[in-house]
Amino acid sequence: MNLKLKLNNARIFLAAITILFSFVCMNAQNAGDKSSVVVNTDDADLQWGGCPEFMPEGCNIAILHGDPAKQNADILFKVPANSDIPEHWHTSAERMLLVSGTMEVTYEGEQTRTLKKGSFAYGPAKKKHSAKCLNDGPCVLYIAFEEPLDAFATKDD
Numbered sequence: 001m002n003l004k005l006k007l008n009n010a011r012i013f014l015a016a017i018t019i020l021f022s023f024v025c026m027n028a029q030n031a032g033d034k035s036s037v038v039v040n041t042d043d044a045d046l047q048w049g050g051c052p053e054f055m056p057e058g059c060n061i062a063i064l065h066g067d068p069a070k071q072n073a074d075i076l077f078k079v080p081a082n083s084d085i086p087e088h089w090h091t092s093a094e095r096m097l098l099v100s101g102t103m104e105v106t107y108e109g110e111q112t113r114t115l116k117k118g119s120f121a122y123g124p125a126k127k128k129h130s131a132k133c134l135n136d137g138p139c140v141l142y143i144a145f146e147e148p149l150d151a152f153a154t155k156d157d
Contacts, residue, residue, distance in 0.1 A: 037065050041076060041099050041140060048078070054153040056083040064142075068149035074142070075149065081137030087130040087154045092147030094123045101139030105131045128154050 039046070051059035058080040066073035079085060081101070087108075098115040105121060106112040108128040115121055123129060125147070133139035 039064050041142070046076070051077075052151050052153070054086055054088065055151075056080070056085060058083065058138075059085075068145070071145075071147055073145050073149050075145070077141045077143055079133045079137065079139050081133055081135050081139075083133045083137070083139070085131040085133070087128050088151050089126050089128045089154065090123070090145070090147075090152070091125060091150050092145040093125045094146075095144040096121045096123065097142045099140040099142055101137040102134040103131055103139045103141070104134065105129060 046062045048060040048062045051061055056079055060078045062076040062078075064074040064076060068075065076099070096115075098117055098119045098121075100117055102117075103115045104112050105115060106129060107123065113121070
C-alpha cells in the first residue's frame with residue numbers, strides 16, 4: 001500500500017471516529033450504567049451522523065449503545081437506494097441484521113449474497129467486502145462491532 005493511500009485511510013478513520021465519538025457523547029450510556037436500552041429504529045429523536053469519506057453520499061450512522069472507540073458498540077448504518085458501498089474492511093468482526101431494504105454483499109473470495117429485511121449476516125474481522133443497496137432502499141443495517149469501530153477503504157478512489 002502506498003503512503004498516500006495509508007495517509008488517506010488514516011484521515012478517514014480519524015474523521016469517522018471523531019464524528020462517531022460526538023454522537024456517543026450525546027447518546028450512549030455511561031460505561032458504569034447498568035440500565036437497559038430500548039430504541040426504535042425509526043425514532044425521530046435518533047441522532048444520525050456522517051460516514052467515512054469513501055462511503056456513498058447520503059450514508060449515515062446512528063449510535064444505539066456503547067462507545068464506538070471501545071469494544072461492543074451497536075450502530076445503525078443507513079445508505080440510500082441504489083448506493084454502492086466500496087470495498088473496505090474493519091478491524092472487528094461484525095454481526096448484522098438488515099432492518100430495511102435489500103442489499104447485496106460480497107466478501108472477498110465468496111459469492112455475492114442477497115440480504116432481505118430480517119436477514120442476519122456475519123462478517124469476519126479484516127475480511128474485505130463490498131455491498132450494494134438495491135432500488136427498494138434505503139438500506140438500514142443494525143451492526144454490532146466486537147472491537148472499536150473503524151472502516152478502511154481498500155482502494156484509493
